[in-house]
Amino acid sequence: MSSPMSADRFLRALRDEGLTVVQVGDWSTHNRNHKGPWGPVNGVMIHHTVTRGTARTVRICRDGYEALPGPLCHGVIAKDGTVHLVGYGRANHAGLGDDEVLRAVIAERRLPPDDEATTDGNRHFYGFECENLGDGEDPWPKVQLEAIAKAAAAVCRVHGWTHRSVIGHLEWQPGKVDPRGFTMASMRERIADRLR
Numbered sequence: 001m002s003s004p005m006s007a008d009r010f011l012r013a014l015r016d017e018g019l020t021v022v023q024v025g026d027w028s029t030h031n032r033n034h035k036g037p038w039g040p041v042n043g044v045m046i047h048h049t050v051t052r053g054t055a056r057t058v059r060i061c062r063d064g065y066e067a068l069p070g071p072l073c074h075g076v077i078a079k080d081g082t083v084h085l086v087g088y089g090r091a092n093h094a095g096l097g098d099d100e101v102l103r104a105v106i107a108e109r110r111l112p113p114d115d116e117a118t119t120d121g122n123r124h125f126y127g128f129e130c131e132n133l134g135d136g137e138d139p140w141p142k143v144q145l146e147a148i149a150k151a152a153a154a155v156c157r158v159h160g161w162t163h164r165s166v167i168g169h170l171e172w173q174p175g176k177v178d179p180r181g182f183t184m185a186s187m188r189e190r191i192a193d194r195l196r
Helices: 007-016 054-063 099-107 142-159 184-195
Strands: 021-023 043-048 075-077 083-085 125-130 166-168
Touching: 007 021, 007 083, 007 142, 043 142, 054 075, 054 083, 075 142, 125 142, 142 184, 166 184
Parallel strands: 021 083, 043 125, 043 166, 075 125
Antiparallel strands: 075 083
16 A cells, blocks of 8 residues: 655656656646545556557547546557556546455455455556557557556556556456456566566
């Protein structure tokens, strides 16, 4: 359990991990903090966007849409591995999820099945949306998978977390399928390798 790092520290952590980072507008103060607390933070959540085209994807994740205002994450990870920062603070990405999953993330132990949606995840997780159609056919380029691992590892490194503090949306909220096209077990292995 940690206080969120500052926006400047977040940016520096991503760059220190070797990522190419694009800062989008007023990202460091663009948030939903007026809707509830941001923190304590306990982990990193990975999503896919169900969109095509980096510019469009970044715009949607920054601005949101009528039913769900932005930002929809903290960073968008494009197909080319670039991380586009669109918000910092509370973001509309995790929604309600399973309190037992949150306890497992905090304890860094095996995740139980997510079978309820009672706990505010937007408060507790950094979120990365990853550009992909999420149909199981849209490819995940190697450079994008590496960027996802680097981004998650960067956050874990600052907070002193292990790879077990990184989860997929599908492991948090019943009915969610993202990210689709790779397993979170394989992604956590990549993150563990980086943290070693």
